[in-house]
Amino acid sequence: MKVITRFAPSPTGFMHIGGVRTALFAYLFAKKNEGTLILRIEDTDQARAIEGSIQHIQDSLSWLGIDWEYGPDKPGPFGSCIQSERMDSYRAFAQKLMDAGHAYPDPYTHDEITAFRETAKAEKRPFLFRDHRPETFSVWDGKSPLRFKVPEIKRYEWNDAVRGELEAGEEALDDFILMKGDGYPTYNFAHIVDDHLMGVTHIFRADEFISSTPRFLSLYDALGVPAPVFVTLPAILRDDRTKKLGKRDGAKDVLEYKTEGYLPSAMVNYLALIGWNPGTDEEIFSKDELIQRFSVDQIQKSGGAFNEMKLKWFNREHILKLSSDEFLKHASLFLSKETYTALNKKNLLESLVPLMRERIQTFSELKDMDEAGEFSFYAEAPTYPVSGLLPKDDMDKQRTATRLKQVMSLLNTLNDSEWHDQKIKEVVWPYAEEKGRGLVLWPFRFTLSGRGKSPDPFTIAGVIGKKETITRIEDAIRALG
RNA sequence: GGCCCCAUCGUCUAACGGUUAGGACACAAGCUUUUCAAGCUUGGAACCCGGGUUCGAUUCCCGGUGGGGUCACCA
Numbered sequence: 001m002k003v004i005t006r007f008a009p010s011p012t013g014f015m016h017i018g019g020v021r022t023a024l025f026a027y028l029f030a031k032k033n034e035g036t037l038i039l040r041i042e043d044t045d046q047a048r049a050i051e052g053s054i055q056h057i058q059d060s061l062s063w064l065g066i067d068w069e070y071g072p073d074k075p076g077p078f079g080s081c082i083q084s085e086r087m088d089s090y091r092a093f094a095q096k097l098m099d100a101g102h103a104y105p106d107p108y109t110h111d112e113i114t115a116f117r118e119t120a121k122a123e124k125r126p127f128l129f130r131d132h133r134p135e136t137f138s139v140w141d142g143k144s145p146l147r148f149k150v151p152e153i154k155r156y157e158w159n160d161a162v163r164g165e166l167e168a169g170e171e172a173l174d175d176f177i178l179m180k181g182d183g184y185p186t187y188n189f190a191h192i193v194d195d196h197l198m199g200v201t202h203i204f205r206a207d208e209f210i211s212s213t214p215r216f217l218s219l220y221d222a223l224g225v226p227a228p229v230f231v232t233l234p235a236i237l238r239d240d241r242t243k244k245l246g247k248r249d250g251a252k253d254v255l256e257y258k259t260e261g262y263l264p265s266a267m268v269n270y271l272a273l274i275g276w277n278p279g280t281d282e283e284i285f286s287k288d289e290l291i292q293r294f295s296v297d298q299i300q301k302s303g304g305a306f307n308e309m310k311l312k313w314f315n316r317e318h319i320l321k322l323s324s325d326e327f328l329k330h331a332s333l334f335l336s337k338e339t340y341t342a343l344n345k346k347n348l349l350e351s352l353v354p355l356m357r358e359r360i361q362t363f364s365e366l367k368d369m370d371e372a373g374e375f376s377f378y379a380e381a382p383t384y385p386v387s388g389l390l391p392k393d394d395m396d397k398q399r400t401a402t403r404l405k406q407v408m409s410l411l412n413t414l415n416d417s418e419w420h421d422q423k424i425k426e427v428v429w430p431y432a433e434e435k436g437r438g439l440v441l442w443p444f445r446f447t448l449s450g451r452g453k454s455p456d457p458f459t460i461a462g463v464i465g466k467k468e469t470i471t472r473i474e475d476a477i478r479a480l481g
Numbered sequence: 482g483g484c485c486c487c488a489u490c491g492u493c494u495a496a497c498g499g500u501u502a503g504g505a506c507a508c509a510a511g512c513u514u515u516u517c518a519a520g521c522u523u524g525g526a527a528c529c530c531g532g533g534u535u536c537g538a539u540u541c542c543c544g545g546u547g548g549g550g551u552c553a554c555c556a
Contacts, residue, residue, distance in 0.1 A: 438515030453517040
């Protein structure tokens with residue numbers, strides 16, 4: 001049987017980590033089994049709908065490379081993937097249930113039900129509507145809510161692909177609402193109708209749905225439809241583990257991570273490892289490798305905390321794997337236009353890649369470094385106070401100038417083809433060892449960068465080239481008088 | 482409160498009855514090209530508790546405790 005999974009968000013704002021993780025697992029499973037992923041928009045609550053959400057959801061998934069076969073942009077053989085465009089189906093199934101005596105109109109007002117609920121609460125009992133189920137059912141006028149009549153009050157046991165045997169008592173069953181007063185179906189009803197009509201074989205969702213599963217099962221029973229396989233994912237918790245990660249508790253829009261310079265491959269890699277693992281020590285995976293390795297058996301039962309530190313580490317690992325071109329493509333989005341142009345004009349971009357790469361965890365750090373002037377001295381000779389050239393152990397100008405002259409003459413023994421950091425170090429190092437590393441290397445480095453903190457002098461000299469290096473040293477010697 | 486789920490270092494996790502309980506992130510110390518970053522080395526750090534079952538339990542069973550979820554005309 002062909003695997004069909006779905007990801008079914010409601011368009012009520014941005015996508016956060018939790019939702020994305022659910023989508024990712026459904027996707028990995030579908031791909032692994034050469035199945036289909038459906039992106040279904042659950043917009044049956046028009047009051048909560050936020051404009052632009054559908055596009056935002058698609059943008060978020062697309063950024064991560066989670067692609068769907070059918071979605072809001074691509075109807076399937078079963079019709080639209082947007083629930084508000086599938087109203088006929090829900091009405092038809094509601095009628096079917098009424099015909100079979102499995103549904104009835106709710107005779108109570110909102111206030112009456114609130115009163116029932118409060119009484120139950122005061123008596124410390126769970127509220128069950130079925131305790132108030134009317135003796136006889138009237139004909140539904142389509143204006144009042146339509147309720148489900150639970151066919152049989154019993155204990156349900158079912159199998160979950162992750163949790164194994166699960167069960168729940170009769171308290172979990174109730175006459176829940178199928179169709180709301182506004183004519184729209186509830187989630188409880190609509191998702192079951194859709195999963196059935198769309199041929200969904202595996203439902204991936206987080207563990208807050210475990211407790212309502214008996215209600216779903218009783219509805220499947222009433223419809224005479226077999227239930228799909230339930231794959232329950234562990235919750236993603238806040239960093240402090242105090243509760244589930246949610247929008248109200250600082251869960252960010254996933255696209256914010258894009259803005260902050262995270263790679264989608266790193267996000268996918270990290271997310272996959274919250275609640276799943278390959279059973280080995282390996283941690284770094286591409287999306288394709290994850291598809292290969294993914295298995296429901298290795299999904300975790302207990303919840304996991306979302307830890308941004310570790311995400312950063314994954315991001316760094318993925319940055320390290322980028323080709324030079326790919327790196328520059330991302331970097332160009334975070335460097336200022338001026339810096340990028342200046343470096344590009346002098347052909348320095350390529351040689352700066354390894355240097356930039358080893359210093360960042362996210363691309364937005366390039367922006368910070370750029371704004372702090374950490375790239376300016378590559379394209380242009382730095383300006384600095386002469387005192388900065390003097391090493392702290394010997395602040396004498398004359399001797400500093402003498403050492404710089406010696407460094408310069410050593411450098412002049414190299415020709416252009418030998419000019420790279422290793423070779424430069426080779427010729428200068430013995431002299432630095434002899435005179436005192438700091439006394440030689442500090443002025444050498446400061447001459448080139450003009451800053452207290454920077455990469456080492458050999459690296460900088462290698463990047464800017466022999467001619468520029470010599471020029472800067474000559475200027476420094478002159479400044480030292 | 483009822484019902485349900487979960488339980489290994491601070492965090493993500495490995496282990497599927499017998500291990501010095503492994504790895505990664507984070508943390509600390511040392512080394513390193515006076516700086517920064519990276520890197521390398523080393524270190525501290527966990528089986529929630531109590532009963533069973535067993536020759537032997539982190540692992541299986543039961544109970545407790547703790548945490549989480551859920552009890553909507555939200556999904």
